[in-house]
Amino acid sequence: xxxxxxxxxxxxxxxxxxxxxxxxxxxxxxxxxxxxxxxxxxxxxxxxxxxxxxxxxxxxxxxxxxxxxxxxxxxxxxxxxxxxxxxxxxxxxxxxxxxxxxxxxxxxxxxxxxxxxxxxxxxxxxxxxxxxxxxxxxxxxxxxxxxxxxxxxxxxxxxxxxxxxxxxxxxxxxxxxxxxxxxxxxxxxxxxxxxxxxxxxxxxxxxxxxxxxxxxxxxxxxxxxxxxxxxxxxxxxxxxxxxxxxxxxxxxxxxxxxxxxxxxxxxxxxxxxxxxxxxxxxxxxxxxxxxxxxxxxxxxxxxxxxxxxxxxxxxxxxxxxxxxxxxxxxxxxxxxxxxxxxxxxx
Amino acid sequence: xxxxxxxxxxxxxxxxxxxxxxxxxxxxxxxxxxxxxxxxxxxxxxxxxxxxxxxxxxxxxxxxxxxxxxxxxxxxxxxxxxxxxxxxxxxxxxxxxxxxxxxxxxxxxxxxxxxxxxxxxxxxxxxxxxxxxxxxxxxxxxxxxxxxxxxxxxxxxxxxxxxxxxxxxxxxxxxxxxxxxxxxxxxxxxxxxxxxxxxxxxxxxxxxxxxxxxxxxxxxxxxxxxxxxxxxxxxxxxxxxxxxxxxxxxxxxxxxxxxxxxxxxxxxxxxxxxxxxxxxxxxxxxxxxxxxxxxxxxxxxxxxxxxxxxxxxxxxxxxxxxxxxxxxxxxxxxxxxxxxxxxxxxxxxxxxxxxxxxxxxxxxxxxxxxxxxxxxxxxxxxxxxxxxxxxxxxxxxxxxxxxxxxxxxxxxxxxxxxxxxxxxxxx
Numbered sequence: 001x002x003x004x005x006x007x008x009x010x011x012x013x014x015x016x017x018x019x020x021x022x023x024x025x026x027x028x029x030x031x032x033x034x035x036x037x038x039x040x041x042x043x044x045x046x047x048x049x050x051x052x053x054x055x056x057x058x059x060x061x062x063x064x065x066x067x068x069x070x071x072x073x074x075x076x077x078x079x080x081x082x083x084x085x086x087x088x089x090x091x092x093x094x095x096x097x098x099x100x101x102x103x104x105x106x107x108x109x110x111x112x113x114x115x116x117x118x119x120x121x122x123x124x125x126x127x128x129x130x131x132x133x134x135x136x137x138x139x140x141x142x143x144x145x146x147x148x149x150x151x152x153x154x155x156x157x158x159x160x161x162x163x164x165x166x167x168x169x170x171x172x173x174x175x176x177x178x179x180x181x182x183x184x185x186x187x188x189x190x191x192x193x194x195x196x197x198x199x200x201x202x203x204x205x206x207x208x209x210x211x212x213x214x215x216x217x218x219x220x221x222x223x224x225x226x227x228x229x230x231x232x233x234x235x236x237x238x239x240x241x242x243x244x245x246x247x248x249x250x251x252x253x254x255x256x257x258x259x260x261x262x263x264x265x266x267x268x269x270x271x272x273x274x275x276x277x278x279x280x281x282x283x284x285x286x287x288x289x290x291x292x293x294x295x296x297x298x299x300x301x302x303x304x305x306x307x308x309x310x311x312x313x314x315x316x317x318x319x320x321x322x323x324x325x326x327x328x329x330x331x332x333x334x335x336x337x338x339x340x341x342x343x344x345x346x
Numbered sequence: 347x348x349x350x351x352x353x354x355x356x357x358x359x360x361x362x363x364x365x366x367x368x369x370x371x372x373x374x375x376x377x378x379x380x381x382x383x384x385x386x387x388x389x390x391x392x393x394x395x396x397x398x399x400x401x402x403x404x405x406x407x408x409x410x411x412x413x414x415x416x417x418x419x420x421x422x423x424x425x426x427x428x429x430x431x432x433x434x435x436x437x438x439x440x441x442x443x444x445x446x447x448x449x450x451x452x453x454x455x456x457x458x459x460x461x462x463x464x465x466x467x468x469x470x471x472x473x474x475x476x477x478x479x480x481x482x483x484x485x486x487x488x489x490x491x492x493x494x495x496x497x498x499x500x501x502x503x504x505x506x507x508x509x510x511x512x513x514x515x516x517x518x519x520x521x522x523x524x525x526x527x528x529x530x531x532x533x534x535x536x537x538x539x540x541x542x543x544x545x546x547x548x549x550x551x552x553x554x555x556x557x558x559x560x561x562x563x564x565x566x567x568x569x570x571x572x573x574x575x576x577x578x579x580x581x582x583x584x585x586x587x588x589x590x591x592x593x594x595x596x597x598x599x600x601x602x603x604x605x606x607x608x609x610x611x612x613x614x615x616x617x618x619x620x621x622x623x624x625x626x627x628x629x630x631x632x633x634x635x636x637x638x639x640x641x642x643x644x645x646x647x648x649x650x651x652x653x654x655x656x657x658x659x660x661x662x663x664x665x666x667x668x669x670x671x672x673x674x675x676x677x678x679x680x681x682x683x684x685x686x687x688x689x690x691x692x693x694x695x696x697x698x699x700x701x702x703x704x705x706x707x708x709x710x711x712x713x714x715x716x717x718x719x720x721x722x723x724x725x726x727x728x729x730x731x732x733x734x735x736x737x738x739x740x741x742x743x744x745x746x747x748x749x750x751x752x753x754x755x756x757x758x759x760x761x762x763x764x765x766x767x768x769x770x771x772x773x
Contacts, residue, residue, distance in 0.1 A: 127693065161773075163771070163773070164772070164773060171772045171773060172693075172773060173693055173772070174688075174691065174692040174693055174772070174773045175686055175688035175692040175693075175696060175709075175712050175770040175771070175772065175773075176692055176770060176771050176772075176773040177692070177711055177712055177715040177753075177768065177769075177770055178768075178769050178770065178771050179469075179767045179768055179769070180767050180768075180769045181767070182767065183603060183764055183765060183766060183767050184603070184683055184708050184710045184761070184762075184763075184764020184765070184766065184767070184768075184769065185603035185604040185606070185607045185683070185763060185764030185765065186603075186607050186764070187708050187764065188604060188607075188653050188655075188681045188683050188708045188764050189604070189607045189608060189611065189653065191681045191706050191708065192542065192651045192652075192653055192679065192681040192706070193611075193615060193616070195651060195679040195681065195706055196540045196542075196616075196650060196651045196679060201706060203704075203705060203706050203707045204707055204708050204709040204769060204770075204771070205684070205686065205696060205697075205707040205708075205709040205770070206707075206772070207697075207700045207701065207702060207704050207707075208695035208696060208697055208700050209695075209700070210695070210700055240734075243733065243739065243740035245736075245738070245739045246456040246457075246734060246735065246736050246738070247589060247736035247737060247752075247754055248687070248690075248713070248714050248736070248737065248752055248754055250739070271456060271734070272456075273455075273456045273457050273588065273589065273735075273736035274588060274660060274661075274736075275551065275552060275555070275628070276551065276552025276553035276554070276555060277455060277456075277553070278490075278491055278492070278552075278553055314660075315660050315736070316589065316659060316660060316687050316713060316714065316736065316754060317687075318687060318688065318689030318690070318694035318714060319689070319694040319695050320689050320691075320693060320694040321689060321694075
């Protein structure tokens with residue numbers, strides 16, 4: 001038998017109602033309430049222990065509570081964490097999310113929980129845990145638990161889950177590579193026929209929701225500012241010493257330009273896979289205008305140029321990688337006391 | 347316009363003394379083919395090899411794939427690109443079905459990709475299913491990139507035409523007719539059927555990012571209406587390599603799957619109005635002009651619905667979605683065909699632009715999906731180019747000769763004309 005440790009709040013853990021919401025992390029060496037039903041439904045797992053914690057306590061003392069829970073989990077070394085379901089209870093949902101995230105990220109233990117789609121805990125853990133879709137009240141317990149038990153069994157067996165709608169969990173947001181029965185062109189024609197006949201159809205790619213980044217305020221006095229140079233145009237020292245990918249980049253380079261008046265075509269090249277590189281290789285300053293900035297510097301129109309130059313490749317680079325690279329570069333720029341940045345793309 | 351594609355099914359290719367077709371087999375005089383290719387003074391050396399489905403062969407870096415064919419009677423196979431202008435799309439064209447020319451050789455840029463003929467890699471590329479006549483082409487020293495690219499592009503076309511000549515005296519057993527009369531006559535006869543158009547977007551952005559229409563660089567045209575038969579019969583040639591996964595090879599122009607699947611329904615479920623070629627340019631002004639002009643052409647054709655296929659990803663996403671919006675605003679229903687850049691783990695948003703009007707989208711897969719491919723017994727080309735190719739990385743070369751790449755680097759894997767079954771689904 002595999003082992004699942006179950007997490008519940010004070011109410012479902014039969015400690016008490018709101019008056020017991022300050023209960024500290026406690027362990028019962030038996031399946032309690034929903035955990036008992038879960039154990040009955042599961043084909044793979046027994047539940048040797050239930051962790052119970054008050055909703056207020058874990059939300060107000062998160063760090064301490066999670067550290068205590070981590071200790072328990074390390075002791076039991078379970079194959080699975082099950083939590084909730086939390087339905088639309090906000091504090092409980094956030095608690096379940098915290099426990100699931102801890103299990104997956106820090107202990108590599110798979111986690112299953114259940115929530116209503118508007119529960120604030122959902123976005124905290126949907127990527128790490130499998131979150132069964134529930135209604136907004138505990139009336140959905142009888143429906144949610146079998147789903148959690150079935151998914152839990154699959155997780156401990158290391159089986160791939162079926163589609164979210166078939167398993168009844170909320171999509172994690174992952175675009176999974178699949179082979180479909182018909183080729184894309186045939187599917188496109190069929191989808192168009194459905195549209196023309198006013199029949200229902202399902203898009204294969206719902207439009208992404210974009211984060212909008214508010215542009216920074218203008219630099220008040222550029223003539224006194226330390227200016228940085230950052231580019232997604234793939235201009236790197238010849239030989240590409242940091243092995244930045246020509247597309248779908250996962251890394252960036254940082255190069256000392258303090259001794260350079262301009263980028264020399266003998267020493268720099270484009271490794272960007274998304275544009276005609278001939279003109280950039282002829283004169284890399286066309287992509288990253290170091291020459292012009294040196295000129296502006298000599299005319300005292302900018303304060304000074306940062307000694308480092310940062311570069312990556314912008315083609316096919318995932319938004320997640322872009323965000324991470326951007327944050328790392330921004331941190332370095334801030335540490336370098338840079339007040340303004342010229343960003344060039346291609 | 348009336349085109350017959352007459353298919354000669356071929357089971358094997360071998361080398362022999364005279365290039366000919368015999369008992370469903372193509373025999374190639376290697377020396378003669380090499381001579382034809384080396385006529386071009388830009389090519390120092392041409393080597394010809396074969397790669398059959400199932401063989402443990404990896405071809406890398408691949409520039410283009412072309413289907414060998416032969417025009418019966420007067421005609422040019424790739425007019426404007428190879429030989430003089432001669433309108434195509436009419437008459438009989440013989441197809442060496444099951445065979446493809448694949449060009450490889452020194453890397454031109456950093457955009458070429460790979461074909462695996464066996465195993466897991468074969469599942470991702472349609473060109474693992476063709477018997478490939480592989481041209482390994484070494485250019486003369488000191489050649490510039492544009493000449494290098496052109497020399498390889500033309501060499502592939504020449505080889506396809508040379509091999510195609512073997513079909514001059516062989517009749518195809520399977521003849522497919524592609525016939526669309528003039529638009530007013532179509533509309534008279536098929537008044538009750540919805541009018542459907544196809545917007546075929548083409549990358550037109552410079553070296554290794556160019557497409558050719560009757561030999562004209564598509565950067566230099568505004569969007570144009572073209573008869574689907576002309577595309578099926580060699581009017582379009584690829585000079586594009588971005589990215590290997592979703593470039594439309596010349597072979598895929600010749601066998602455009604959207605045109606084929608629309609044709610099959612013409613006269614029964616739809617009234618196929620034709621194709622608009624929409625070049626994807628680099629400038630905002632160019633994008634605005636071409637998107638608006640495309641929408642205008644489709645509106646003037648009177649289309650009720652349209653399929654739009656993208657080529658490439660990133661900036662062309664904005665062209666795709668702008669065309670979609672302009673058409674939906676005019677009440678014309680659209681279905682878009684695109685691939686996704688969702689990151690290796692699939693968790694990133696997939697497109698560089700987004701419009702609520704894009705309600706109906708076909709996904710042809712995530713270009714960043716990583717695949718681990720086993721070592722090949724034979725490499726045609728040079729595998730060490732891989733870390734520099736789009737989809738490759740420093741850690742792409744596994745010590746044992748195997749490789750780990752993103753689908754980015756696999757030719758035709760996420761083809762946005764829906765040539766393949768690959769897709770992505772929300773999990």
